Amino acid sequence: MASAEVITGKASASAGSAPVPGVPANVDPVFYAQLKFRRRQYEPCIDICTELLQRNPYDRAVWLLKTRALTEQAYVDDTDLEEQGVADLLMDDNAMAQAPRPGTSINRPGTSSARPGSSLDPSIRPVTASGRPMSGFLRPSTAATAASGTARMRTGSARANSAFRGARAGSARPLTSLGRRVRLGTASMLSQKGGPFIDVQRLDLRKYAKRPQLAKALCDFLLYHDNNPRKAVELAAAATVVMGYSDWFWKSRLAKGYYMIGLMREAERQLRSALGHQPIVECFLELGKVYLRLDQPAAALDAFSRGAEASPSDVSLKLAVARTHELVGEAQLALEAFRRVLHYDASSAEAIASLAAHHFYSDQPEVALKHYRRLLQMGLFSAELWNNLGLSCFHAGQYDMTLTCFDRALSLAGDDAIADVWHNVAQVAVGLGDSALAYQALKVALAADASHAESMINLGVLELRRDRADTARSLFSSAQRLAPHLFEAWFNGALLSYKLGDFQEAYRQVSQALEAYPGHADSLELMKQLRRLFTLT
Amino acid sequence: MSDHGAAASGGSRRGLMPAFEFNLRTSVQSGQVAVGKFNGRHPSLACATPGGKVFLHSPHEPAAAVAPASSGEDGAEAPATTAPHVRFLNVNRQVTAVATGYMPVRRAGEAAAEASEPVPGDASASRDLLFVGTASSCLAYDVQSNADVFVADATDGAAALVVDRLPGISPADDAATGGAAPAVVAGGNCSLQAFDETGSEAAWLVTSDQVSAMATGRGLGGGAVDASSRDLLVASEDMELRAFRGDNVVMEATETAAVTGLSALAPGSFAYSLSNGTVGVYRGGQRLWRVKARGNATACLAFDLDADGDPEVLSGWASGKVEARRSDNGALVYRERAAAGSAGVAGLVSSDYRMGGSDDQAVVVGADGTVRGFLPVEAEAAAAAAGGGSLMDEKGADDKALDDLQAQKRVAELRLRSLKASVQAIKTGAISSGAIPAGAAVGVVARVVGRPRGGLPDPAAPRPRLELLVRCSARVQLRCAVALSLDAAVFDGESCVAVPLRGADAAAAAAQRLVGTDHDEAALANGALCIAATPPRNAALSLRVKAVAGARATADRFLSFDIPVTLPEFAGWRRMREDEEAKAVLPEGGVAFALKDRPERVAMWLNRSFLASEGPFEVSPDTGACRAVFVGVQPSAETPSTAAHNGLVLVVEASPQPAGGTAVRLRCDSMAETADVLQSLAASMGVEELVPRMAFPAEMRSIKGLLVAVQEANTVRLRLSADLADGANRVKSLVVRAEDARMRGDIVGMRGAYARLMTVNGELAGEHAKRAANHEALMGALRRINTAVQTAARLRLGPARAQLVADCRAALKTNNMAGMLSALQGAA
Incomplete structure (x- = not known):
């Protein structure tokens, strides 16, 4: 941030005499542009800089300011794990172990969380569209790595289908994660008047590498605005050489570039080397991110914890630790980590939401309610929050508030959340014994999102109660097709087949249920009965 | 050659008992086999397969802990278990070496004391790590917790890996053991790199050529063996064997082919196998015996198969044959012939793979993934078998002496018979006068x-x-x-x-x-x-x-x-006569140093070490100096030769100094040749410490060029790898696009995507070729630089030698060209 201010003196001298549009009279235009930059009003800042650069294309101070303004405009905080693209999911072989031990991988969420009694137990906590336990806070990473759920999904077009589906209803996944970056930072796609500001292909990067201030701004510009990691890597490599291999900044940028290109091992090496010079929080976060992409949560945890040792009061590292524990399915450790986060930052929405979810699913809706109310006090106002409040109220016995909360949730909900809200309304209706309302709510949920598998299952159950076995059966089977990781669909289907006397079909489905959730007691019981039947006859 | 043991026990199976056999149905790269206890308890086999993958076979880990195997593999072969227990690890690069070994893993938040030493009885604390070497890095991986421990840059590649506590190479251990901490040593292109548990470089040593095998053990280089010392034995592709004790070379030997396997036997001795089918044993730095057979020996292992405390030498062959020989005389103890069509032996390891108890099994891993286990014969069984007289070691010394005498007698009888026959023939006139005169020589x-x-x-x-x-x-x-x-x-x-x-x-x-x-x-x-x-x-x-x-x-x-x-040592050099010398172009480079001895001693050394075909070397009577000019022999152009001294001129001058002693000048343009001469001279004079003044302008010029080439190649490599990764990303997205189009039924779009995919693929192939060429050039330059460092080190004796290597390494790491050149010339 400091580099923009350093050269003010020199810049003002070069300002022209003619008035620049948008700048008040008697105000130095460069100073004014800097003021706009510091107020984060990037658009006017860029306009002034463009004007100044037209008058004097060799004014480096203005050039630097414009570069930084453009970068800041397109900046995305990328220390979180981002959503992986379809191609990365289908063709990714970065993970070291193809079949890691349970609890050591984020790609096999079901393995250790299946421990009965934990709040991540799939019979207690619902799973997301990608088969992971629902977390309290929506993160791109919780939706990632959908394809590697069960063995059945790992092969064939079922896998491709699930990979194409986005994390949110009705959205598609980007092709590659680099493709997603381009989509996020559309800045590089915008046509600019007079051609692009910096024509990277024509730059002599080695020349820039020798001017550290300009080079740093240019590198970030390449990474965030242009989304051109190749050029950024080239620049950073040249600059590292100029700095005598001892500048953490260039190594971390090199790593960022490598990460974007997909060269995980190189990124890892650069980050480790950068951390050797100086323990920087950002580098620890990036290193952990690299390990998560390599599917080595233990190494990621190690990186985060070492970072937390180096800077004990940093919240982002502690949050990362907590997230990683949750990804692996260590509910208890994640809980403790989130509590530590709250100790340092009492208004961390992610920590509060995660704790609330945990308490809700471990049968303490009152505590969850307190957490959600805290979020409400902090100013959060979203369909998801009202929905959760409604559910917590219902389970805590505060029936008067429940429907009001859902009302608000429905009025706020967009396309991606509305089906979930209606599904929850149906839940409440079932709890109240109002099966007609439940039936209607589920129908609305399915109308809002035709692929909402949970609603299908519940609707199937309701149809069964109305003695419409065929409808129920078709609902179950479409839920099974849409969400093979939901054991409920398989178990309900199996139970129905069993009752109808189709033991073979029941056996097939209950096996699938057990594959999705090996510890499900009812499925095990059904399986036992089926086996006894088969052996007797 | 010494096949007399084969008749006794070749057919019998008393030496080794086959214990188990199963097939993993995965091909295994030769020599890249290791066994380790990754969870501290159960042995697992780790082998590299083509395509940048390492597989682990862990038959003893609880089935729940091992993930369901990928489809298409049923574990009918696995003897004791139902699942095949094979897991694959993606390395995504050509694997060049696999090793296992204990190394403390320091994780953040753990108490340092707890992590530094394995607690006896706590199995999880002493678990092995898996080390994987590729052409540019060395990866340490914790299998149990699925986490990298470190990835270290190995610019010279890691063609062989070994993990041990090596005093003088590994970092000193602060714990009570007093010895050295474990380090992993990666042998690459003319260099050895040692990494400590954080992946930072602990030592860097130079050797000649590409390292092909390594082993560690006590007193391998010969000499006095003290309890704490461990030697590092390195074999390189130019057939050299070197033993390092600390950073000093304590033993050097030359073999006749590339070494494929090394294995430490009892303290002070080791076994080796060569690609030309030789198996042998060194003891105390000297070769004890060797046996050559047809075929290609691919691995060797020290394995005590008769429980006498003296390990036998087990060797595996490219034909699939496995044989065991006694370590003291090379007598064949056991041979397992290969079944027809079976693949070669990829590696030999010893481990209690069945977890049956105390006995280790010899595990033979075939190149096609066949794993065979052999149990050593029980001691009692051996004693019982001795009654049959088939085990070689049960034969008494008297029997052996008798055998020798019998053989001599047979030879003498043959000779006598032939003499008699010829005398008879001459007498009868069958041959006129073919008799050989008595004094023929x-x-x-x-x-x-x-x-x-x-x-x-x-x-x-x-x-x-x-x-x-x-x-x-x-x-x-x-x-x-x-x-x-x-x-x-x-x-x-x-x-x-x-x-x-x-x-x-x-x-x-x-x-x-x-x-x-x-x-x-x-x-x-x-x-x-x-x-x-x-x-x-x-x-x-x-x-x-x-x-x-x-x-x-x-x-x-x-x-x-x-x-x-x-x-003699320098038989490849011919002395020039004076008339030739006048015409010769004398070399501009060379070294100069002072000796305590008189020039006569130098003349004596010349007479011993060179062929004195032009008359003995003498000190000139008037000046008291000794001078000789040599030219290196040059084989005819058609005979292939790797000799480096083709046509070079070497001048040895020794003149007395007024203060006593001798000033010696060796002039030669080749550093390597000068180093050979200097080493021989110093050895014959008993000099232990020597730092000569040196100047090799021609070689320095070429090294300078090489350093520039390395720098350029490095820059290009960075860009090329980024380009490659970018291309791979484009391929991925095009594949998905094409698949997407196919699912939508958009055949035109699909064809377009596939057409573009083909173009990108072609580009990628081109990029890869470029990268391969660049890598080749880089490796070549690095190899020559490393060789130069080694040669320069050989021009010194004593502590200055290690200092030079360290200085060069420091200069290389910081890309300091001037520093490198001055370090090479010892101008510090």
């Missing part, structure tokens, strides 16, 4: 012939070359002579046969004969035979010449002579 002289013209000989001139002249006494004629060299490739192959030429051939040969070697003609006219030799390096060689002589060329009774010939 054959002698062999090694000499260098050929005269160079002016330092750099012009191609038309006869090249100086080394010859073995086989002469015989006056009344016999040589029929044929065979020269054998088992140590080094003096000839093209192991031997060379010479027969006298007759008639027109002889005349043609005489016409081609060298000009100016007048006494040659006389000798050759007498029927002497001439065998051309090219010593590959400056080392003393012992050859055997077997000559067959008869009374006449057409005689049918011959006498064979077996003459041992020893070539």
Whole structure:
């Protein structure tokens, strides 16, 4: 941030005499542009800089300011794990172990969380569209790595289908994660008047590498605005050489570039080397991110914890630790980590939401309610929050508030959340014994999102109660097709087949249920009965 | 050769008992097999497969802990378990080495004391790590927790890995054990890199050529063995064996082919196997025995199969054969012949793989994934079997002596019989006078012939070359002579046969004969035979010449002579006469140093180490100095030779100093040759510490060029790898796009996507070729730089040597070209 201010003196001298549009009279235009930059009003800042650069294309101070303004405009905080693209999911072989031990991988969420009694137990906590336990806070990473759920999904077009589906209803996944970056930072796609500001292909990067201030701004510009990691890597490599291999900044940028290109091992090496010079929080976060992409949560945890040792009061590292524990399915450790986060930052929405979810699913809706109310006090106002409040109220016995909360949730909900809200309304209706309302709510949920598998299952159950076995059966089977990781669909289907006397079909489905959730007691019981039947006859 | 054990026990299976066999149905790269206890308790096999993958076979881990295996594999073969228990690890690069070993893993938040040493009884604390070497890095991976421990940059590659506590190489351990902390040593292109548990470089050593195998053990280099010392044994592709104790080379030996396996036996000895089918044992730095057979020995392992405390040498072969030999005399104890069509042995490891109890099994891993386990025979069983007399070690010493005498007797009887027959034949007149005169003798002289013209000989001139002249006494004629060299490739192959030429051939040969070697003609006219030799390096060689002589060329009774010939260290150098010297271009580089001894000692050394075919070296009476100019022999262009001293000029000057002692100057443009001469001279004078003044302008120039080339190649490599990754990303997205189009039924779009995919694929292939060429160039330059560092180190004796290597490494790491050059020349 400091580099923009350093050269003010020199810049003002070069300002022209003619008035620049948008700048008040008697105000130095460069100073004014800097003021706009510091107020984060990037658009006017860029306009002034463009004007100044037209008058004097060799004014480096203005050039630097414009570069930084453009970068800041397109900046995305990328220390979180981002959503992986379809191609990365289908063709990714970065993970070291193809079949890691349970609890050591984020790609096999079901393995250790299946421990009965934990709040991540799939019979207690619902799973997301990608088969992971629902977390309290929506993160791109919780939706990632959908394809590697069960063995059945790992092969064939079922896998491709699930990979194409986005994390949110009705959205598609980007092709590659680099493709997603381009989509996020559309800045590089915008046509600019007079051609692009910096024509990277024509730059002599080695020349820039020798001017550290300009080079740093240019590198970030390449990474965030242009989304051109190749050029950024080239620049950073040249600059590292100029700095005598001892500048953490260039190594971390090199790593960022490598990460974007997909060269995980190189990124890892650069980050480790950068951390050797100086323990920087950002580098620890990036290193952990690299390990998560390599599917080595233990190494990621190690990186985060070492970072937390180096800077004990940093919240982002502690949050990362907590997230990683949750990804692996260590509910208890994640809980403790989130509590530590709250100790340092009492208004961390992610920590509060995660704790609330945990308490809700471990049968303490009152505590969850307190957490959600805290979020409400902090100013959060979203369909998801009202929905959760409604559910917590219902389970805590505060029936008067429940429907009001859902009302608000429905009025706020967009396309991606509305089906979930209606599904929850149906839940409440079932709890109240109002099966007609439940039936209607589920129908609305399915109308809002035709692929909402949970609603299908519940609707199937309701149809069964109305003695419409065929409808129920078709609902179950479409839920099974849409969400093979939901054991409920398989178990309900199996139970129905069993009752109808189709033991073979029941056996097939209950096996699938057990594959999705090996510890499900009812499925095990059904399986036992089926086996006894088969052996007797 | 010494197959006398085969008859006794070849067919029986008393030495090793097959214990288990199963097939993993995965091909295994040769030599890249290791076994380790990754969870601290259960042994697992780790092997590298082609395609950048490492698989782990862990039959003992609880089934729940091992993930369901990928589809298409049913574990019918696995003996004790139902699941195949094979897991794959993606390395995504060509794996060049696999090793396992214990190394403390320091995770954040753990108490340092707890992590530093394995607690006895706590299995999870002493678990092994998996080390994977690739062409550019060394990866340490914690299998149990699925986490990298470190990825270290190994610019010279990691063709062999070994994990051990090596004093002087590994970092010192602060814990109570007092010894060294474990380190992983990666042997690459002319260099060895040691990494500590954080992946930082603990030591860097130079060796010659690409490292092909490594082993560690106590006292491998010979000499006094103290309890804490451990030597690092390194074999490189130029057939050299070196033992490092700390950063000093304590033993050097030259083998006859690339070493494929090394294994430490009892303290002070080790076994080795060569790609030309030789298996042998060194003890105390000297070769104890060796046995050569046809085929390619791919691995060797020390394994005590008769429980006598003295491990046997187990060797695996490319044909799939496994054999065991006694470590003290090489007698064959056991041989398991390969079944028809079976793949070669990829690796041998010993481990209690069945977890049956105390006995380790020898585990033989085939290149096709076949795993065979062999149990050593029980001690009692061995004793019982001794009654049958089939086990070699049960044979008493008396029996052995009797055997030897019997053999001698048979030879003597044969000779007597043949003499009797020939006497009989002469008496009866069947042969006229083929009898060999009593005083017949054959002698062999090694000499260098050929005269160079002016330092750099012009191609038309006869090249100086080394010859073995086989002469015989006056009344016999040589029929044929065979020269054998088992140590080094003096000839093209192991031997060379010479027969006298007759008639027109002889005349043609005489016409081609060298000009100016007048006494040659006389000798050759007498029927002497001439065998051309090219010593590959400056080392003393012992050859055997077997000559067959008869009374006449057409005689049918011959006498064979077996003459041992020893070539001095510098047999490949010919002394120049003074008239030649005047014309020669003298070298500009060289070293200068002072010795305590008189110049006469230098002359004595010259006489010992060089062929004095032009008369002995002497100190000139008036100046008291000794001077000799040599030119390196140059084999004819058609004989392939790796000898580096082709046509080089070497000047040795020793002049007395007024204050006593000798000032020695060695002048030669090649650093390597100078180093050889210096080492030999220093060894004969008993000098232990020497830092000469040196200047090699020509070599320094080329090294400077190499350093620039390395820098450029490195920059290009960065860009190329980024381009490659970018291309891979485009391929991925195009594949998905095409698949998307196919699912939508958009055939036109699909075709477009596939067409573009093909273009991108072609580009990628091109990029890859570029990258491969770049890598090749980089490796070549690095190898030459490392060799230069090693040679420069050999120009010093004592502590200055290690210092030079360390200085060079520091300069290389920081890319400091000037520092590198000054470190090489010792200008610090």
